[in-house]
Amino acid sequence: MKKVYGAYLCTGCGIGEVLDVDGLKEAASETGVEMKEHACLCGAEGRAFIESDIKSAGVNTVVVCACSPRVMQPEFDFGKETITVRGNLREQVAWTGSLTEEGEVDEFLQEMGTDYVRMAVTRAQKTELPEPYLLETISKKILVMGGGIAGITAATEAAKAGYEVTIVEKDAQLGGKALGWRKMFPTTYPYNALEEPNIEAMIAAVEADSKITVKTSCEVARIGGSPGQFNVTLKEAGTKGEWDAPAKVTADEQDLINKGELEDPNAGMVKYTELNPEGEIYGAVVLATGWKPADVSEYEHLGYGKLNNVVTNAEFEKLAKNGKVPARVAFIQSPGGKENDKDFPYCNSVTSMVALKQANYVVEDNEDGQAYILYQHMRTPGNAELYYKGMQAQDGVFMTKASVTQVAESGSGLVVSAADTLLGDDLELEVDMVVLAAGMIPTTADENTINLAYRQGPAFLDLDLFDGYADSHFICFPYETRRTGVYTCGGVRKAETMEETMDDATGAALKAIQCIESANRGVAVHPRSGDQTYPDFFFSRCTQCKRCTEECPFGALDDDEKGTPLPNPTRCRRCGTCMGACPERIINFADYSIDMIGSMVKSIEVPDDDEDKLRVAVFVCENDAYPAIDMSGMHRNKMNTLVRFIPVRCLGSVNMVWIKDAMSSGMDGALLLGCKYGDDYQCHFVKGSEIASRRMDNIGETLGSLGLEPERCAVREIAISDYDKVPGIIDEFVEEIIEMGPNPFKGF
Numbered sequence: 001m002k003k004v005y006g007a008y009l010c011t012g013c014g015i016g017e018v019l020d021v022d023g024l025k026e027a028a029s030e031t032g033v034e035m036k037e038h039a040c041l042c043g044a045e046g047r048a049f050i051e052s053d054i055k056s057a058g059v060n061t062v063v064v065c066a067c068s069p070r071v072m073q074p075e076f077d078f079g080k081e082t083i084t085v086r087g088n089l090r091e092q093v094a095w096t097g098s099l100t101e102e103g104e105v106d107e108f109l110q111e112m113g114t115d116y117v118r119m120a121v122t123r124a125q126k127t128e129l130p131e132p133y134l135l136e137t138i139s140k141k142i143l144v145m146g147g148g149i150a151g152i153t154a155a156t157e158a159a160k161a162g163y164e165v166t167i168v169e170k171d172a173q174l175g176g177k178a179l180g181w182r183k184m185f186p187t188t189y190p191y192n193a194l195e196e197p198n199i200e201a202m203i204a205a206v207e208a209d210s211k212i213t214v215k216t217s218c219e220v221a222r223i224g225g226s227p228g229q230f231n232v233t234l235k236e237a238g239t240k241g242e243w244d245a246p247a248k249v250t251a252d253e254q255d256l257i258n259k260g261e262l263e264d265p266n267a268g269m270v271k272y273t274e275l276n277p278e279g280e281i282y283g284a285v286v287l288a289t290g291w292k293p294a295d296v297s298e299y300e301h302l303g304y305g306k307l308n309n310v311v312t313n314a315e316f317e318k319l320a321k322n323g324k325v326p327a328r329v330a331f332i333q334s335p336g337g338k339e340n341d342k343d344f345p346y347c348n349s350v351t352s353m354v355a356l357k358q359a360n361y362v363v364e365d366n367e368d369g370q371a372y373i374l375y376q377h378m379r380t381p382g383n384a385e386l387y388y389k390g391m392q393a394q395d396g397v398f399m400t401k402a403s404v405t406q407v408a409e410s411g412s413g414l415v416v417s418a419a420d421t422l423l424g425d426d427l428e429l430e431v432d433m434v435v436l437a438a439g440m441i442p443t444t445a446d447e448n449t450i451n452l453a454y455r456q457g458p459a460f461l462d463l464d465l466f467d468g469y470a471d472s473h474f475i476c477f478p479y480e481t482r483r484t485g486v487y488t489c490g491g492v493r494k495a496e497t498m499e500e501t502m503d504d505a506t507g508a509a510l511k512a513i514q515c516i517e518s519a520n521r522g523v524a525v526h527p528r529s530g531d532q533t534y535p536d537f538f539f540s541r542c543t544q545c546k547r548c549t550e551e552c553p554f555g556a557l558d559d560d561e562k563g564t565p566l567p568n569p570t571r572c573r574r575c576g577t578c579m580g581a582c583p584e585r586i587i588n589f590a591d592y593s594i595d596m597i598g599s600m601v602k603s604i605e606v607p608d609d610d611e612d613k614l615r616v617a618v619f620v621c622e623n624d625a626y627p628a629i630d631m632s633g634m635h636r637n638k639m640n641t642l643v644r645f646i647p648v649r650c651l652g653s654v655n656m657v658w659i660k661d662a663m664s665s666g667m668d669g670a671l672l673l674g675c676k677y678g679d680d681y682q683c684h685f686v687k688g689s690e691i692a693s694r695r696m697d698n699i700g701e702t703l704g705s706l707g708l709e710p711e712r713c714a715v716r717e718i719a720i721s722d723y724d725k726v727p728g729i730i731d732e733f734v735e736e737i738i739e740m741g742p743n744p745f746k747g748f
């Protein structure tokens with residue numbers, strides 16, 4: 001497309017009050033584009049002002065220097081055929097400074113503004129109109145793995161929306177664990193009465209639904225392809241095949257296996273016959289494989305596995321479903337002993353609620369029933385609190401915070417000893433049965449549930465870092481996993497009641513639909529919803545180093561025998577981590593490229609003769625850091641005028657050549673500002689900020705070898721809620737640079 005530029009400066013919202021408008025316009029024309037001004041570009045008149053140039057002068061590349069690109073998006077949307085680039089002069093310049101005491105324009109603030117104008121014009125010059133990636137054929141069918149309450153609900157909801165669904169269930173019948181539950185938690189006001197499960201009716205509805213196909217006694221053997229065209233083969237339930245990820249075995253365990261003292265979890269890994277070798281094509285996958293009870297046998301003082309009548313909550317529910325429960329039962333919610341304040345692993349609000357429900361069975365089944373709930377923490381969120389209160393008032397139900405010290409046999413029954421109770425006294429309870437609150441472990445924690453035919457392997461990666469949950473971002477993107485097109489719900493996503501699971505499964509079904517429809521339009525599904533760009537590889541310069549295939553957080557890239565990447569654009573989240581990784585700098589997007597950001601960095605003016613005007617390039621992640629800086633501006637926090645913010649898709653997309661560009665153009669420091677990583681990770685692209693941190697360590701070494709202080713280049717983590725801390729973080733880094741003095745290569 002032959003570009004015709006139109007650049008527009010808004011002087012409203014205080015921009016024209018603190019900045020020299022003519023100076024800003026001059027900066028644009030020096031960069032090659034004439035700029036017009038308007039007092040309120042986002043108003044109807046302002047928009048018409050731009051639109052008239054589009055119509056009459058054929059402008060197709062619009063530069064708007066005004067407010068943050070995060071706001072007024074419809075106002076500055078001129079259609080898919082027009083490139084629009086926004087320069088942030090309001091939140092990140094005008095609102096972060098003021099006139100001098102003498103009422104003059106602050107030259108430092110003005111220089112900041114002119115640099116942002118130059119960067120915006122440069123960005124427009126380097127941006128191309130994206131062309132969406134469209135699959136030749138697309139399947140809109142949804143595969144649901146797991147036929148429990150989550151899978152059944154997801155299938156029903158997707159079918160209601162008009163989509164065909166196949167449920168694959170490993171058991172011989174649908175229903176999963178819900179078939180064994182005697183009662184459901186209350187779902188209606190006043191939330192004080194347990195309800196009859198409705199699982200049978202739900203199964204009957206699924207079986208009668210012409211849009212839903214049910215395949216029982218089988219499991220997924222292999223999922224190849226990508227959203228819109230996943231190719232799925234099935235295998236007989238329980239068989240292990242060459243594509244299943246082998247179970248992890250420690251050295252000690254291997255030793256025991258070799259001695260024949262431990263069963264080899266990988267025994268039986270033989271080639272199976274796929275039930276449908278050609279495969280069947282699906283658009284998206286809902287993973288509803290549920291949870292399993294955590295092992296509680298390690299708590300020897302509680303006697304599980306050794307004493308009769310010490311059972312888990314799941315085992316007690318089966319008893320209750322099939323008949324009358326014993327009259328005196330202790331429900332132990334926390335292991336006690338040395339682990340005093342801790343709960344059993346994977347305990348949660350559901351296990352608290354289950355104890356209340358099962359205590360209810362005890363008094364329901366026995367006229368003189370006595371249920372004792374011994375806890376460290378009871379969690380009854382939302383309306384469950386009303387049920388909790390009702391049970392506190394229930395005759396025969398006793399609850400106390402307590403540390404259980406021992407469970408022992410006593411005659412034909414059991415005796416539970418507990419200390420540190422709410423009453424202050426130690427307790428000895430004579431009971432018929434002890435129920436331990438075993439937590440709910442997602443099936444993804446230690447099984448290869450998914451069997452993907454991906455270059456990065458068949459399972460979700462690094463799950464031990466996230467307690468076995470497969471989410472790509474637990475807070476911001478529920479249902480989404482680290483494999484685009486695969487959405488989790490129910491117990492495999494988080495511990496949930498049956499009622500919560502139904503809501504959850506509806507969400508996952510909608511996500512699956514959104515994914516299919518996005519793939520159909522050739523746009524990203526999330527988190528950059530609607531993004532038409534995707535990474536473009538200049539393969540003739542690829543050295544097959546495999547960094548892109550290894551570092552992609554979403555397994556979007558496969559490769560051939562030589563190691564040349566094989567992109568799968570519908571798996572891609574458009575994070576740019578591959579672009580940041582590529583040493584040959586041959587991965588680019590239509591509107592985000594190595595050349596574009598490098599040129600923006602070079603468009604920043606670096607005074608080489610003024611020690612008061614050091615310059616620091618700050619690459620900011622658009623997900624948390626950039627909005628935090630905007631919010632800081634909205635709170636009118638002052639911002640250090642020596643820094644220049646350059647938005648990036650994710651810190652993972654920062655190619656180290658940009659840092660070199662910054663330092664070689666005389667800048668005095670470079671900072672990466674992005675999401676937290678590690679245990680408390682917030683990175684929208686899972687590990688972009690972590691990868692960037694590693695790369696920066698390496699560049700520090702390079703700087704050191706050139707005689708520059710490695711500390712001139714650093715990474716700082718920030719959450720979106722840290723907006724008031726941003727100026728302090730920036731000031732602190734700039735102070736460090738000032739102490740080091742100007743870049744010694746400045747001017748060379």
Ligand code: SF4
Pocket residue numbers: 535551552553554555556557571572573574575576577578579
């Ligand atoms: S842009 Fe991100 S998700 Fe897409 S291929 Fe590159 S690293 Fe993977």
Ligand code: SF4
Pocket residue numbers: 537541542543544545546547548549563564565581582583584585586587
């Ligand atoms: S990182 Fe770049 S050079 Fe390396 S394999 Fe990927 S595209 Fe090729």
